[in-house]
Amino acid sequence: MGKGRLEAFSDGVIAIIITIMVLELKVP
DSSP, X not given: OXXXXXXXXXXHHHHHHHHHHHHXXXXX
């Protein structure tokens, strides 16, 4: 498993977490 792939996966996970947090804040 390459380091670049791991970084891309981490960036994707972080982006998803931020999106979920923003949606959670906007709902109430």
